[in-house]
Amino acid sequence: MTETSGSAPLVNLAAVNKHFGDLHVLKDIDLSVARGEVVVVIGPSGGGKSTLCRVINRLETIDSGTITFDGRQLPAEGKALANLRSEVGMVFQSFNLFSHKTILENVTLGPIRVRGVPRQQAEQRGMELLERVGIASQAAKYPAQLSGGQQQRTAIARALAMDPKMILFDEPTSALDPEMVQEVLDVMVGLARDGMTMMVVTHEMGFARRAAHRVVFMADGQIVEQGAPADFFTRPSTERARDFLSKILTH
């Protein structure tokens, strides 16, 4: 699945290293993501999954190695970096909706301020996106008035509004009440079906089975193993992955 349509990968990480003080969170990471591919990153906490996600739009800087997106190396700062970020959507564990803006304003802010889309057009598109994630009726409310699941779906709509080439999901369902996990996963499965390139850090094995093209297992800052979900879940090849799976899949 890595060689989708033979084109160059959308994202390519080569020999990427990252430290937080003494902690070596990413150790010589090599990874590429093809256009249209859905990569699910799983692994124990503190293994570097979130950091891997965040270095791709440079919310975290790296110490060494190279990251290219769409054939170009990640810009270090300034306007070029802002441009890159506008092409990479990001959905956070804690939603991070703009608290002082309405749901619709959250979705239209990027298009209006970054892309220069006229307000009326941005609002029309924003309503379409809110419709798509099932919360159009909440458009005039503020984030604090919505449930966690609704907030996270808004966050997905906000990312989609920029027409990103890829969306990064950093544990999108970890902060949700159990009964709201499914509504967010359904939206994400829909995106995957529509061909969106996605990297998803998650503990939702069901989602990985349903929507992922590839599962990447990370532990201690390294990619320990990767493969198609069916293979990975039934025949993990490393002891570390077997151990991890036995702990989460037994019940």
Place this chain on the structure above:
Amino acid sequence: MEAVVEELPVILQAFWLTVKLTVVSGVISLVWGTVLAAMRVSPLPVLRGAGTVYVNILRNTPLTLIIVFCGLGLGTVMNVQFSADDLSINSFWLSTIGLSAYTAAFVCEVLRAGINTVPLGQAEAARSIGLTFPQTLRLIILPQAFRAVIAPFGSLLIALIKNTTVAAAIGVAEAALRMKNLFDAHGDAVIPIFLGFAAGFVVLTLPVGLLFGRLARRMAVTR
């Protein structure tokens, strides 16, 4: 008591100048203080350093010294003039510079505390949709920071209203200076005149506190 009634036009005129000093200095220090706060949270070390030095110097210098420096240093020695013939216009603007420069340091620090109440995730989300640093600050961080510090801004404004009396030191005919003059003219009515001026300040400051308290509750960002 007759002295207060008799001199009412003078007293009102004095307070009108107090109000003018407050409004003009308040607006300038709000703008300048916001710029300073932006400098102090900017990614550029030069701006951060300059902001820090400014705030620490101005905040730790007595206002009287700053106003006197503006009157003598800027006005007399460096010959900064705002009007060729009207001395009262000169002293008004020189004291406004001093009041604004001083108050802006406090506005900056209050605003910076407000910025710290905005969760880091707000800035990360803003950056992740492609907003630049200035846009993130202007559209996401500062609007939330301002709402968080409305009540402390009310306290700063009350302090500024009272601080305008220091302008008397360089001859601005605001309330404190007029009061002293009226003491000289009506030696038998010092207490009534004093009470009249004190009441005048309460009339100005009390509503400010109430208004800003109410505003703070209404504008609060719910998370």
